[in-house]
Amino acid sequence: MSLLDHLKSRILADGPLSIADYMAECLLHPEYGYYTCRDPLGADGDFVTAPEISQMFGELIGLSLAQSWLDQGAPAPFTLAEFGPGRGNLMADLLRATRALPGFHGAMQIHLVEASPTLRSLQQKALRGFDVIWSADAGELPQQPLFMVANEFFDALPVRQFIRQGDGWAEKRVGLEDECLQFGLSQPSPQPALDHRLQDTDDGDLVEHCTMAAPVMAEICARIANHGGAGLVIDYGDWRSLGDTLQALRAHTPVDPLVDPGTADLTTHVDFEALTVTAGAVGCGFSRITPQGIFLERLGITQRAQNLAQNLSGAALDTHIAAHRRLTHPQEMGNLFKVMGLFPKTQTPPPGLDI
Numbered sequence: 001m002s003l004l005d006h007l008k009s010r011i012l013a014d015g016p017l018s019i020a021d022y023m024a025e026c027l028l029h030p031e032y033g034y035y036t037c038r039d040p041l042g043a044d045g046d047f048v049t050a051p052e053i054s055q056m057f058g059e060l061i062g063l064s065l066a067q068s069w070l071d072q073g074a075p076a077p078f079t080l081a082e083f084g085p086g087r088g089n090l091m092a093d094l095l096r097a098t099r100a101l102p103g104f105h106g107a108m109q110i111h112l113v114e115a116s117p118t119l120r121s122l123q124q125k126a127l128r129g130f131d132v133i134w135s136a137d138a139g140e141l142p143q144q145p146l147f148m149v150a151n152e153f154f155d156a157l158p159v160r161q162f163i164r165q166g167d168g169w170a171e172k173r174v175g176l177e178d179e180c181l182q183f184g185l186s187q188p189s190p191q192p193a194l195d196h197r198l199q200d201t202d203d204g205d206l207v208e209h210c211t212m213a214a215p216v217m218a219e220i221c222a223r224i225a226n227h228g229g230a231g232l233v234i235d236y237g238d239w240r241s242l243g244d245t246l247q248a249l250r251a252h253t254p255v256d257p258l259v260d261p262g263t264a265d266l267t268t269h270v271d272f273e274a275l276t277v278t279a280g281a282v283g284c285g286f287s288r289i290t291p292q293g294i295f296l297e298r299l300g301i302t303q304r305a306q307n308l309a310q311n312l313s314g315a316a317l318d319t320h321i322a323a324h325r326r327l328t329h330p331q332e333m334g335n336l337f338k339v340m341g342l343f344p345k346t347q348t349p350p351p352g353l354d355i
Helices: 003-014 019-028 055-071 089-098 117-126 192-199 213-227 272-281 292-298 301-309 314-328 330-336
Strands: 078-083 108-113 132-135 146-151 160-165 168-177 180-185 206-209 229-238 247-250 253-255 265-267 284-286 337-344
Touching: 003 019, 003 168, 019 160, 019 168, 019 265, 055 089, 055 146, 055 229, 055 292, 055 301, 055 314, 078 089, 089 117, 089 146, 117 132, 146 213, 160 192, 192 206, 213 229, 213 272, 213 284, 213 337, 229 272, 272 284, 272 337, 292 301, 292 314, 292 330, 292 337, 301 314, 314 330, 330 337
Parallel strands: 078 108, 078 146, 108 132, 146 229
Antiparallel strands: 160 168, 160 206, 168 180, 229 337, 247 253, 247 265, 284 337
């Protein structure tokens, strides 16, 4: 049996799937899911994230969070958490950059929020020598100061898609036609969660709504608001959802998201406005949404790149220069990816960000 067979059976039994249900099955099915049974990262995988591009990314994330820790009086103990930590490279670079900071490593308790058994195994190898606790979701994190990073985590959370029709919304779904998966639409109906979008959309506009993002953000923000800490959410997206951003990547190439389900990475752009609404609702401060390139430049990535370049030459130097450009240049990841900081309202944003 394949994931396609499973999806066909489910659709025949229960009717067409929402885009969210389809994404959840493709990414996290316990036997056939994309993340469940493969390492998707790197040149031999399907996509590359910032920590895979250069060590500088994780180092600067670590220094930003460490400075927030110092600014808040160096609380101990505290949770150092990463959501969707990939192969563990970001956390490894973060830990290397902060090892000389007195008291930081002694006070930290490392938690990784990761669903994939395959990736958990890789993270264990990358973080050998550190005590690490793996969690299935944010609700398992301790009630204590939380310093966290989520890089390309929220983009993989399943979303529902709705197309405006008058004052109602027709939901985009995945059904069957001639034994093949096909997109279709439900009958339009009111969607109270989208009432506010009637003010800024027209007939035919598509809006994405991620129901899973708010509970995760609420758990994160409640800990930061109540106990102290800081958070960095880094992802591609924009201030408000508008348009179909569902994409599938296989071997670094866009593919049809309905072909060979479970064999490609599925993501959507993050609605940062929705994240700030949740943060504000639980009393957590949040920063201005800042392009990744500006954030990294404020933290000194160019100086760090120049220092590292002194020991490089030839192909290694060319790769290093290309990595700096890819992370920061507006036509690469610099503008596409945005950074949002979380912090107690009585404190200031993490370095690199402002209100």
